[in-house]
Amino acid sequence: MQLSPRQQQIVAIVKRSGPITSQQIAEELNLTRAALRPDLAVLTMSGILEARPRVGYFLSSKPSQALVAEEIKKIKVGDVKGLPRVIRASASVYDAIVNMFIEDVGTLMVVDEEGHLEGVLSRKDLLKAAIGGGDLQKMPASVVMTRMPNIICTTPEESVLTAARKIIEHEVDALPVVRPVDGQGKKLEVVGRLTKTTITRLFVELGEGGR
Amino acid sequence: MQLSPRQQQIVAIVKRSGPITSQQIAEELNLTRAALRPDLAVLTMSGILEARPRVGYFLSSKPSQALVAEEIKKIKVGDVKGLPRVIRASASVYDAIVNMFIEDVGTLMVVDEEGHLEGVLSRKDLLKAAIGGGDLQKMPASVVMTRMPNIICTTPEESVLTAARKIIEHEVDALPVVRPVDGQGKKLEVVGRLTKTTITRLFVELGEGGR
Missing domain, CATH: 3.10.580.10 (CBS-domain)
Structure with missing residues (x-):
């Protein structure tokens, strides 16, 4: 899986400011929450971000592993x-x-x-x-x-x-x-x-x- | 090599806003440039960041590879x-x-x-x-x-x-x-x-x- 530029931005924001709500991420990117939803779904499903109700998004405890997996998957x-x-x-x-x-x-x-x-x-x-x-x-x-x-x-x-x-x-x-x-x-x-x-x-x- | 929390913050800032000067990074982290210098040295020497005079710091073209190497080296x-x-x-x-x-x-x-x-x-x-x-x-x-x-x-x-x-x-x-x-x-x-x-x-x- 290859992260899109926007997904990379989201990861950087969460890395810096997490835990952070999707509303706050959306504001920082000048987007609506709805526009952000697919990217957040991808990032949580792939294990890069985790989400907790009433807390927000934070980096998974295994962020580097997710990046390693991302790199390995690119090699043909x-x-x-x-x-x-x-x-x-x-x-x-x-x-x-x-x-x-x-x-x-x-x-x-x-x-x-x-x-x-x-x-x-x-x-x-x-x-x-x-x-x-x-x-x-x-x-x-x-x-x-x-x-x-x-x-x-x-x-x-x-x-x-x-x-x-x-x-x-x-x-x-x-x-x-x-x-x-x-x-x-x-x-x-x-x-x-x-x-x-x-x-x-x-x-x-x-x-x-x-x- | 394991990045410290502050080094991870710096990488996230450069990822989001690079090229960025050390002065700008220092401001964002509420630190002096002098306090930041050791971390920036580590990050450039390890190949995660690159620096160009009058331009600033930017993510190396091989940032993920450096992180992959870091993860692999940990496994015994x-x-x-x-x-x-x-x-x-x-x-x-x-x-x-x-x-x-x-x-x-x-x-x-x-x-x-x-x-x-x-x-x-x-x-x-x-x-x-x-x-x-x-x-x-x-x-x-x-x-x-x-x-x-x-x-x-x-x-x-x-x-x-x-x-x-x-x-x-x-x-x-x-x-x-x-x-x-x-x-x-x-x-x-x-x-x-x-x-x-x-x-x-x-x-x-x-x-x-x-x-």
């Missing part, structure tokens, strides 16, 4: 995504593991001849195959990968917050960042990857004030 | 750490992999008879062992683990920011959270683990304003 997947590392579904599990070490990644995207997303291979998938006892050089990656349409994806336009929530809820290490190449959204071009490492790095940048 | 490892999952160094690589699946973790802590940290086992270590071609049921975990004193650790008192920086710089998935049990800090009790998942979950909580 496209701002932080990494390059995708891809292999073909016909590659062996052994080759996939070697590839993972060479590229130094924890997740590989599996694509078809046209570069469209077919599957995702995690370290967990490959470990499971490795203790299965088969011949890793002969087993194709397609046997152990998670395949379409069961892959959890994100897009460059999605917020990193939403993407991070998908990572936690679906218990995966990485999401392919995709763009649909047909009308039905069945064919997906892989344009990047978003991982727990991406988010940890972003967390460090935010903590250093560097974004 | 002890506030968010998870439970450690441990095995013994004598366990086989096969048992370690099975354990990892049962516990649903990506990193196991290896401890001695007294519960002191001896090593760390990642999915990467186990995958490397798996393609090595040996008998995983006979190979002890101690052969493939990262061992003391090469383990990157954190403590409950350390900030999550510092711990996250270690994860990125040393390219590991998880840190054991430890407490020294002797004077030299050579024997470490494992009291938790901090992983990229922990940080991703924390990122989601911060983005939802829920911490």
Whole structure:
């Protein structure tokens, strides 16, 4: 959520003069109380302001947290995504593991001849195959990968917050960042990857004030 | 860094009326310019306010980022750490992999008879062992683990920011959270683990304003 200039003004007034009634805020801004009502509703619902009858509006005890949330919600997947590392579904599990070490990644995207997303291979998938006892050089990656349409994806336009929530809820290490190449959204071009490492790095940048 | 009430007032005034001179801020707060100087110095040095001669103070173009950084720096490892999952160094690589699946973790802590940290086992270590071609049921975990004193650790008192920086710089998935049990800090009790998942979950909580 992005505060409008007027909402920011209201927060500044409440920060300075709270507890303050909506009537007093309205006077300071040369507005009617009715005109102010939607903004006050947004600010209280989002947890930035709190209101008590006969007292007025005051800053929530968690104002900074609300500002942090506001900042985090602005960041898009496209701002932080990494390059995708891809292999073909016909590659062996052994080759996939070697590839993972060479590229130094924890997740590989599996694509078809046209570069469209077919599957995702995690370290967990490959470990499971490795203790299965088969011949890793002969087993194709397609046997152990998670395949379409069961892959959890994100897009460059999605917020990193939403993407991070998908990572936690679906218990995966990485999401392919995709763009649909047909009308039905069945064919997906892989344009990047978003991982727990991406988010940890972003967390460090935010903590250093560097974004 | 935690802003004092007066510093917060100054930020609110500058947010509302900036660019504004220190004289004007002082008048609004019924203070002398001299009394205000230390607070203004703190606020400009921390990057929250900027000052231009003959113009006055205005909010830095990155004010919210500074506040985000401030909030993130407050969070300690002890506030968010998870439970450690441990095995013994004598366990086989096969048992370690099975354990990892049962516990649903990506990193196991290896401890001695007294519960002191001896090593760390990642999915990467186990995958490397798996393609090595040996008998995983006979190979002890101690052969493939990262061992003391090469383990990157954190403590409950350390900030999550510092711990996250270690994860990125040393390219590991998880840190054991430890407490020294002797004077030299050579024997470490494992009291938790901090992983990229922990940080991703924390990122989601911060983005939802829920911490």
